Amino acid sequence: GDSVTQMEGPVTLSExxxxxxxxxxxATGYPSLFWYVQYPGEGLQLLLKATxxxxxxxxxxxxxxxxxxxxxxxxEKGSVQVxxxxxxxxxxxxxxxxxxxxxxTFGQGTILTVHP
Amino acid sequence: ETGVTQTPxxxxxxxxxxxxxxxxxxxxxxxxxxxxxxxxxxxxxxxVYNFKEQTENNSVPSRFSPECPNSSHLFLHxxxxxxxxxxxxxxxxxxxxxxxxxxYTFGSGTRLTVV
Numbered sequence: 001g002d003s004v005t006q007m008e009g010p011v012t013l014s015e016x017x018x019x020x021x022x023x024x025x026x027a028t029g030y031p032s033l034f035w036y037v038q039y040p041g042e043g044l045q046l047l048l049k050a051t052x053x054x055x056x057x058x059x060x061x062x063x064x065x066x067x068x069x070x071x072x073x074x075x076e077k078g079s080v081q082v083x084x085x086x087x088x089x090x091x092x093x094x095x096x097x098x099x100x101x102x103x104x105t106f107g108q109g110t111i112l113t114v115h116p
Numbered sequence: 117e118t119g120v121t122q123t124p125x126x127x128x129x130x131x132x133x134x135x136x137x138x139x140x141x142x143x144x145x146x147x148x149x150x151x152x153x154x155x156x157x158x159x160x161x162x163x164v165y166n167f168k169e170q171t172e173n174n175s176v177p178s179r180f181s182p183e184c185p186n187s188s189h190l191f192l193h194x195x196x197x198x199x200x201x202x203x204x205x206x207x208x209x210x211x212x213x214x215x216x217x218x219x220y221t222f223g224s225g226t227r228l229t230v231v
Contacts, residue, residue: 101212
């Protein structure tokens with residue numbers, strides 16, 4: 001079945017540091033890839049997505065590129081802020097299961113803490 | 117506001133109480149989901165409804181009873197819960213067919229504490 005593996009956390013950085021959170025996946029067919037973010041006490045918000053190979057998703061200074069050859073979708077940001085402290089989830093949707101709604105498979109989440 | 121509204125945001129209930137969680141979306145999505153998020157555990161998919169019909173029940177105890185009267189509303193009825201059921205309950209919705217790559221939209225969740 002489909003699976004998503006993301007780097008273990010927690011990740012602790014100083015403000016303005018560079019961020020990379022690794023994410024790799026296993027899926028049949030051609031999945032769409034997502035990063036969701038969960039701020040403290042909140043639900044999950046879609047951060048960015050990419051729907052085909054070599055697509056780059058970007059939002060709020062975060063970027064991730066759909067790499068089919070390495071089955072990866074690493075999240076990057078050049079300069080993090082305290083307000084980026086949250087839990088980040090890598091995920092994929094495939095319809096390999098034959099359903100009309102697409103099955104969302106999550107990684108385990110990575111906790112990011114940014115200090116001033 | 118994400119487009120998926122969950123009420124209440126916080127709920128404290130005794131083990132003998134009966135309560136319900138509500139989820140509402142007006143995004144035109146036809147699939148709706150209940151997830152459980154416990155501390156230090158992965159997100160757990162509980163139930164899936166597609167066009168008001170339940171299509172997945174991932175071995176959820178019968179003390180959790182979902183209801184989907186239409187494609188815009190989803191309920192989770194709770195009765196005789198256990199303390200280990202304390203968690204954040206998240207509702208989500210998604211489009212179907214050719215729009216599945218839009219992703220899921222999540223609500224802000226209901227923080228449930230069972231005492």
